[in-house]
Amino acid sequence: MARWRPDVQEAEATPEGLWLRRREFLRLGAAGALGLAWPRRPRAASGPSGTALPVASRADRAGGEAPTPWEDVTGYNNFYELGTDKTDPARLAGSLRPRPWTVTIDGEVKRPLTLDVDALWKLFPLEERVYRHRCVEAWSMVVPWVGFPLEALVRRVEPTSRARYVAFTTLLDPQQLPGQRRAVLDWPYLEGLRIDEATHPLTLLAVGLYGRVLPGQNGAPLRLVVPWKYGFKGAKSIVRIRFQETQPATTWARMAPAEYGFHANVNPEVDHPRWSQARERRLGEFLRRKTLPFNGYAAEVAALYTGLDLRRNY
Amino acid sequence: MEPRARHRWQRAAAFVLCTAPLLKLAVDAATHGLTANPIEAVLHRLGFWTLTLLCASLAATPLHDLAGLAWPVRLRRLLGLFAFSYAVLHFLWYLVVDQGLEVDLVGVDVVKRPFITVGFAALVLLVPLAVTSTDGWVKRLGYRTWKRLHRLAYAAALLGVVHFLWRVKADTQKPAIFAAVVGALLLARLVPPVLARLVPGRSGP
Numbered sequence: 001m002a003r004w005r006p007d008v009q010e011a012e013a014t015p016e017g018l019w020l021r022r023r024e025f026l027r028l029g030a031a032g033a034l035g036l037a038w039p040r041r042p043r044a045a046s047g048p049s050g051t052a053l054p055v056a057s058r059a060d061r062a063g064g065e066a067p068t069p070w071e072d073v074t075g076y077n078n079f080y081e082l083g084t085d086k087t088d089p090a091r092l093a094g095s096l097r098p099r100p101w102t103v104t105i106d107g108e109v110k111r112p113l114t115l116d117v118d119a120l121w122k123l124f125p126l127e128e129r130v131y132r133h134r135c136v137e138a139w140s141m142v143v144p145w146v147g148f149p150l151e152a153l154v155r156r157v158e159p160t161s162r163a164r165y166v167a168f169t170t171l172l173d174p175q176q177l178p179g180q181r182r183a184v185l186d187w188p189y190l191e192g193l194r195i196d197e198a199t200h201p202l203t204l205l206a207v208g209l210y211g212r213v214l215p216g217q218n219g220a221p222l223r224l225v226v227p228w229k230y231g232f233k234g235a236k237s238i239v240r241i242r243f244q245e246t247q248p249a250t251t252w253a254r255m256a257p258a259e260y261g262f263h264a265n266v267n268p269e270v271d272h273p274r275w276s277q278a279r280e281r282r283l284g285e286f287l288r289r290k291t292l293p294f295n296g297y298a299a300e301v302a303a304l305y306t307g308l309d310l311r312r313n314y
Numbered sequence: 315m316e317p318r319a320r321h322r323w324q325r326a327a328a329f330v331l332c333t334a335p336l337l338k339l340a341v342d343a344a345t346h347g348l349t350a351n352p353i354e355a356v357l358h359r360l361g362f363w364t365l366t367l368l369c370a371s372l373a374a375t376p377l378h379d380l381a382g383l384a385w386p387v388r389l390r391r392l393l394g395l396f397a398f399s400y401a402v403l404h405f406l407w408y409l410v411v412d413q414g415l416e417v418d419l420v421g422v423d424v425v426k427r428p429f430i431t432v433g434f435a436a437l438v439l440l441v442p443l444a445v446t447s448t449d450g451w452v453k454r455l456g457y458r459t460w461k462r463l464h465r466l467a468y469a470a471a472l473l474g475v476v477h478f479l480w481r482v483k484a485d486t487q488k489p490a491i492f493a494a495v496v497g498a499l500l501l502a503r504l505v506p507p508v509l510a511r512l513v514p515g516r517s518g519p
Contacts, residue, residue: 080484080485087349256483274429274480276419276422288414
């Protein structure tokens with residue numbers, strides 16, 4: 001039964017000891033938090049695991065920086081189809097069955113393809129490319145991807161003159177991708193590139209990491225890697241690659257058009273409305289470092305955007 | 315147990331519970347339980363516990379008025395001070411560790427980014443509440459004024475929830491839960507006066 005009376009008496013009665021003790025716990029709290037959450041180097045590293053891939057060539061495209069440890073690359077992921085916390089995808093990736101897996105390449109092409117993902121990558125020599133990976137959330141890592149240039153696939157399917165854009169679609173299957181049971185984003189995840197971006201030699205279709213088959217949480221079995229763009233451009237677990245005349249709708253740009261654009265080129269001068277993009281935290285480092293225009297790949301890709309207002313086309 | 319001893323035990327237990335998240339942080343830091351981005355993980359956890367303890371402190375009055383429990387009210391000051399402490403740690407972590415003490419940049423953030431503006435406002439609102447949390451201040455202000463001043467906690471909790479809601483990219487589930495809890499705790503305060511009006515003479519001051 002509800003009793004209603006002023007709650008003064010009990011509060012008034014709280015004894016003097018607390019005021020003194022608060023300094024104690026403030027000190028304790030400060031010391032505890034500051035001393036203990038230092039970034040530490042990898043746990044008793046388990047190292048890369050999974051089926052090894054035949055890598056024909058290797059290229060360091062990250063200026064000699066050491067790759068982020070396997071445990072971090074595969075344990076800290078944004079893949080909302082497998083949960084929205086960074087550690088969810090690694091935990092939930094077991095539900096994703098990346099083999100067998102059919103990929104369809106169609107649209108404005110003369111030779112459309114529908115084939116198994118393993119048959120697809122076997123059409124091309126696999127390359128290891130160590131790239132910087134910059135997330136729109138202002139953290140970054142260095143990843144030794146294994147894959148083949150998208151350009152090679154584009155040449156093979158022979159786009160028509162009307163093919164001005166390439167659209168990528170992620171698997172839609174709430175059984176395999178339990179994150180899709182909640183409408184956090186508009187599923188399936190859609191991404192896209194201009195055809196000149198898609199055929200740029202840096203643009204990669206990745207099937208592996210650290211010489212091994214791509215783990216589920218990193219977008220197995222096939223994902224896009226565009227190192228001069230924010231990470232969300234890299235569609236994961238791709239089932240369809242479609243060539244088209246019109247600019248494709250892309251998931252994040254549809255979700256929050258003021259915050260995420262179609263281009264999404266890494267640009268320290270254009271802030272995300274809610275945080276600065278001028279600096280980033282490389283995983284494993286303590287202080288933030290300056291973000292480089294086009295994530296450090298400006299010499300190769302800046303010419304693609306000559307005459308484009310990068311402030312408006314973020 | 316005699317009441318004074320029981321109250322001491324209750325406070326001690328609450329104190330231990332309120333420091334447990336820091337202990338957990340320490341354990342996780344030592345066992346790689348803070349993800350590959352521990353600085354961000356700590357920032358988020360400190361924010362989470364600020365909101366949780368604010369909710370806990372706001373639960374004392376409804377638990378007293380609606381369930382007749384006295385002990386939560388006795389712990390309210392401790393909970394409120396812990397909420398403030400976590401808020402201060404959250405801000406300091408952001409300023410010193412996350413932003414590397416770049417005061418200019420943090421100043422820009424506070425002015426320019428609405429989610430940081432409201433979070434900072436919530437912290438500022440908690441300062442006078444922490445300062446006047448002593449028995450001495452209750453006497454100096456008089457209970458009525460003191461109580462009115464401490465209603466700022468409602469605003470701080472609401473701003474804290476907005477801070478969280480405006481920070482997330484797409485998944486609003488967690489901030490929505492906090493919004494529901496804070497909303498329920500504030501609405502629960504309306505129940506006794508409304509009941510008193512509906513049922514005259516049933517109870518009331």
